[in-house]
Amino acid sequence: MNNLAVPVTKDNDGGSIFKFFISELKPKGKWLTPFNIISIPIILLGVVLIVIRFWKGIGSITNLTQETPWGLWIGFDVVTGVAFAGGAYVLTFMVYILKMHKYHSIVRITVLNGFLAYVFYAGALLLDLGRPWNVINPIIGNSFGTSSVLFLVAWHFLLYMIAELIEFSPAIAEWLGARRARKILSGMTIGAVIFGITLSTLHQSGLGALYLMAKDKIHPLWYSEFIPILFLVSSIFAGLSMVIFEGSISHKVFFNQISEKNHKAQNGIIQGLSKICAGTMFAYFFLQLLVFIHNKNWNLLNTTMGYWFLLEMIGFVIIPMMLFIYSYRTSNIFMIRLAAILTMVGVILNRLNVTVIGFRWNAPTHYVPSWMEIVVTMAVIFTEIWIFRWVINRMPVLRESPAWVNEEE
Amino acid sequence: MGIDRRNFMKALGITGITLAVGNSFGTPSKNKDESEIEFRGMLYDSTRCIGCRACERVCAKNHNLPEPKDELKAGVLRKTSELQRTVINNYTTSKGEVSVKKQCMHCNEPACAAACLTQAMYKTKEGPVIWRGDKCMGCRYCMVSCPFDIPKFEYHSPNPKIQKCDLCYDRVIKGQIPACAEACGDALTFGTRRELISEARKRIAENPKDYIDQIYGEDVAGGTGFLYLAPVSFKELGIDTNLQNSSYPALSKGFLYSVPSVFVLLPPLLLGIHEATKNKQPKEEENE
Ligand code: SF4
Ligand code: SF4
Numbered sequence: 089m090n091n092l093a094v095p096v097t098k099d100n101d102g103g104s105i106f107k108f109f110i111s112e113l114k115p116k117g118k119w120l121t122p123f124n125i126i127s128i129p130i131i132l133l134g135v136v137l138i139v140i141r142f143w144k145g146i147g148s149i150t151n152l153t154q155e156t157p158w159g160l161w162i163g164f165d166v167v168t169g170v171a172f173a174g175g176a177y178v179l180t181f182m183v184y185i186l187k188m189h190k191y192h193s194i195v196r197i198t199v200l201n202g203f204l205a206y207v208f209y210a211g212a213l214l215l216d217l218g219r220p221w222n223v224i225n226p227i228i229g230n231s232f233g234t235s236s237v238l239f240l241v242a243w244h245f246l247l248y249m250i251a252e253l254i255e256f257s258p259a260i261a262e263w264l265g266a267r268r269a270r271k272i273l274s275g276m277t278i279g280a281v282i283f284g285i286t287l288s289t290l291h292q293s294g295l296g297a298l299y300l301m302a303k304d305k306i307h308p309l310w311y312s313e314f315i316p317i318l319f320l321v322s323s324i325f326a327g328l329s330m331v332i333f334e335g336s337i338s339h340k341v342f343f344n345q346i347s348e349k350n351h352k353a354q355n356g357i358i359q360g361l362s363k364i365c366a367g368t369m370f371a372y373f374f375l376q377l378l379v380f381i382h383n384k385n386w387n388l389l390n391t392t393m394g395y396w397f398l399l400e401m402i403g404f405v406i407i408p409m410m411l412f413i414y415s416y417r418t419s420n421i422f423m424i425r426l427a428a429i430l431t432m433v434g435v436i437l438n439r440l441n442v443t444v445i446g447f448r449w450n451a452p453t454h455y456v457p458s459w460m461e462i463v464v465t466m467a468v469i470f471t472e473i474w475i476f477r478w479v480i481n482r483m484p485v486l487r488e489s490p491a492w493v494n495e496e497e
Numbered sequence: 498m499g500i501d502r503r504n505f506m507k508a509l510g511i512t513g514i515t516l517a518v519g520n521s522f523g524t525p526s527k528n529k530d531e532s533e534i535e536f537r538g539m540l541y542d543s544t545r546c547i548g549c550r551a552c553e554r555v556c557a558k559n560h561n562l563p564e565p566k567d568e569l570k571a572g573v574l575r576k577t578s579e580l581q582r583t584v585i586n587n588y589t590t591s592k593g594e595v596s597v598k599k600q601c602m603h604c605n606e607p608a609c610a611a612a613c614l615t616q617a618m619y620k621t622k623e624g625p626v627i628w629r630g631d632k633c634m635g636c637r638y639c640m641v642s643c644p645f646d647i648p649k650f651e652y653h654s655p656n657p658k659i660q661k662c663d664l665c666y667d668r669v670i671k672g673q674i675p676a677c678a679e680a681c682g683d684a685l686t687f688g689t690r691r692e693l694i695s696e697a698r699k700r701i702a703e704n705p706k707d708y709i710d711q712i713y714g715e716d717v718a719g720g721t722g723f724l725y726l727a728p729v730s731f732k733e734l735g736i737d738t739n740l741q742n743s744s745y746p747a748l749s750k751g752f753l754y755s756v757p758s759v760f761v762l763l764p765p766l767l768l769g770i771h772e773a774t775k776n777k778q779p780k781e782e783e784n785e
Pocket of ligand 2: 614
């Protein structure tokens with residue numbers, strides 16, 4: 089489905105650049121793929137629902153209540169989505185700071201993925217705002233709520249998006265054939281990386297810190313003063329599992345964009361990542377155990393929520409961790425992918441347990457998202473994938489950079 | 498080498514900006530001796546309340562909300578909502594039927610205001626915690642954070658507001674007392690928090706048989722502007738007695754305080770590692 093876009097390698101003059109953009113806007117490849125057939129109606133339905141939401145209020149399409157003011161859109165789109173986008177800061181740390189060059193070939197796609205995730209999930213946040221026109225207030229500074237964790241998180245989202253855009257920008261410059269710009273932009277990479285890692289550390293944990301004041305509302309098995317640290321550590325393997333998962337899909341879908349060399353390197357990369365996942369998951373499990381003992385929650389284990397907690401910890405932390413270790417030893421790529429999927433399920437469970445399932449677990453009627461909230465969430469994800477595909481088919485993300493880049497370096 | 502130095506400076510520059518931003522994030526806007534300022538508050542004496550609901554009606558009228566029409570019946574819990582900022586409930590207790598008012602507690606250290614990223618929720622120096630529509634972006638984080646579940650959101654409006662008791666701030670700054678206190682016989686007393694606490698103590702001391710020896714609001718959630726006196730334990734009156742006595746904003750303070758140090762320490766550390774690993778051959782195949 090992907091006839092390779094020929095990257096423009098000459099510097100463009102004014103007239104042709106317009107034509108270039110027009111031609112790049114056109115879709116490439118077949119239209120009637122299964123993905124398109126499923127995603128287009130959902131995206132359209134999502135748009136209709138969003139119109140209704142702005143016209144009639146948030147309550148018209150969501151099941152949110154006065155007791156549960158944050159539901160699927162925050163708990164899944166924002167909190168879980170950002171955890172999965174954590175791959176970008178972990179990989180840039182490995183490649184640019186620790187110089188693990190083995191992973192260099194997957195940095196761009198991971199950063200792109202992370203960037204789009206932030207754009208769309210922060211976008212989802214806007215849908216959830218009742219008075220979005222005031223979103224400008226905490227940004228332009230006429231009312232800084234500096235004691236608010238949400239203020240910190242919102243600002244970090246914004247700054248981190250810029251950092252990721254800078255990290256990704258050389259690919260855009262290569263696509264446009266802008267040699268000078270590319271040089272300047274790649275010079276900024278390391279600064280953006282350092283800034284980005286710092287921001288990520290703080291807002292990955294900040295997402296957990298958001299819930300610190302909701303002490304009496306979250307089930308004690310999931311509430312502790314250590315939520316920020318747990319969120320930070322789990323974002324490492326959440327992000328890397330996403331990289332493994334997304335990598336195995338794009339290696340199939342965008343097969344002909346990837347060079348022979350990188351295809352061969354792929355298994356080695358996945359194995360390396362699985363080792364890191366296993367390590368961080370072990371640390372995470374250990375932390376969870378410490379928190380559990382510290383909070384003296386033994387008596388809660390023998391309840392429905394207790395079983396649910398054990399399922400999360402054993403089924404989706406310990407088992408995938410073992411799988412990662414086992415498959416690393418035996419170089420079993422299939423098992424690694426399975427472990428990555430289990431880990432991702434575990435992260436989704438964990439984030440939803442804190443934000444939705446365990447939030448007011450004892451209320452007589454519990455919040456369950458409406459089908460419309462789910463459709464909007466899916467529409468957001470599908471739109472992101474559309475853009476993702478559009479970019480990959482055009483810019484040198486998976487494929488090698490144009491020849492002039494190497495000449496210049 | 499030249500390029501290296503330039504990179505280094507760039508990274509440093511960015512770190513510098515970060516520092517500046519980082520500091521403004523971390524500095525808490527709370528005044529240390531806020532508890533010293535004389536906040537106004539309200540004393541609600543449930544032994545004197547006759548459950549006439551005059552407060553409910555005058556509150557609705559004053560804030561352009563529909564007049565509450567539903568029946569008051571012991572055992573049926575009525576909740577505050579986006580249409581009702583205050584409610585009276587009757588409870589059958591060991592000492593007979595007791596009426597209890599519910600509304601915003603006007604905390605000394607309000608979780609809602611600490612949560613609000615635009616300072617739309619705001620603890621005024623007079624004491625009332627108010628909501629300011631021109632700042633609020635409707636994120637509902639205040640609702641997530643308030644331990645008493647007070648802020649209510651208009652889910653069915655394209656221009657939704659947060660509704661909660663504001664202790665009639667507009668009246669208070671004009672020197673008047675809140676409308677409910679004016680309408681009430683003598684169950685509600687408006688005054689400075691200090692006066693109210695000593696008044697409450699006096700009542701308990703003079704009629705020890707009528708009251709339990711506790712003022713709800715004196716300590717809960719770091720102290721609140723609304724204070725309750727009751728003839729029976731607060732638990733019997735549907736009041737949440739599991740809430741912590743220390744302030745709620747303190748729960749996230751540890752995290753917020755750590756932000757500037759991360760901004761100061763992490764970037765140089767990363768830069769250091771980056772410099773230290775510089776000599777690694779870019780093309781070498783690693784087996785880390
Ligand atoms: S009771 Fe809730 S809404 Fe009222 S001041 Fe306290 S935290 Fe804010
Ligand atoms: S909903 Fe409004 S008042 Fe409440 S925290 Fe958000 S911005 Fe502040």
